[in-house]
Amino acid sequence: MTFKKIMALYFILSLVSFSAEEENNPSFQEIETKLPSLEPEKKPSLPPNPSFRITFEPLYRAKLSAQINVPAKRIYFRMGEHFDKDQVLIQLDDVFYRASFEKAKAELERSEALLETKKNLYRENIASYLELIAAEAEVAKAKAELTSAIKILEATKLSVPFPGQVVALYIEEEELTQAGKEIIEVVNDDVLKARFLIPSKLINQISIGMPVTIKVNETNETVEGKIRRIGAVIDPSSATLQVEAEVDNWKGDLKGGMTGRVTLDINQFSKKKENRLGN
DSSP states (O other): OOOHHHHHHHHHHHHHHHHHHHHHHHOOHHHHOOOOOOOOOOOOOOSSSSSEEEEEEEEEEEEOOOOOOEEEEEEEEOOOOOOOOOSSSEEEOOOOHHHHHHHHHHHHHHHHHHHHHHHHHHTTOSSOOOHHHHHHHHHHHHHHHHHHHHHHHTTEEEEOOOOOEEEEEEOTTOOOOTTOOEEEEEEHHHHHHHHEEEEEGGGGGGTTTTTEEETTTTTEEEEEEEEEEEESBBTTTTTTTEEEEEEETTTTOTTTOOEHHHHHHHHHHHHHHHHHHOO
């Protein structure tokens, strides 16, 4: 084979190889279309009436503990039973403290009578001014002891300044109480709190007094409420804000611990806000 034929064959093979590589390699236009878009992704927006999970809690809830170490003499109300405002729930043994009260009361009467005598003697220049001051000090001391005795005697009666219902009882009659240890838990559920978390972006879309609708999981019923408290700070880890709504429960159909979903009418609130600003 001559040199010219060899060169011609080499040239033909080179053209075939180049064409095959061109077919396998994408064009610049194809590469550009396959590159990921650098435009920021749009985050999904919240629906016009977003809903959030809630838990009902009683507005008033208290755990009472004894202030003195004495036996429980009488339990007037037990779990689930209703009571009135300031009604005695548990009566502790008050024999010793009632005696202390009577003693302090008698001591005050004695010291006051002695003071009157000293005053008369002082006016007649029989008693000295120092004796008069000492008699006045005895009266002040007796008054303080009587106040202390009354306070301790009142501690033998456990009550709360609201009507309610007993949640739990942690003691029985004749058992010895321990100062500071809880012995009864009570609630008033005439009004319930509905606690829930909202995204921080909705902070300007809600306000105190804003009406809300709550679908209760346990009863499958819908109740109305109003926002009463909005959290003071935003949780930076979850970007959420705590909100509390209140629901009237005077019928007693709802119980603390029930759950549901609260719906916020953001559009309706925005319209009312615009109308107020317009006026």
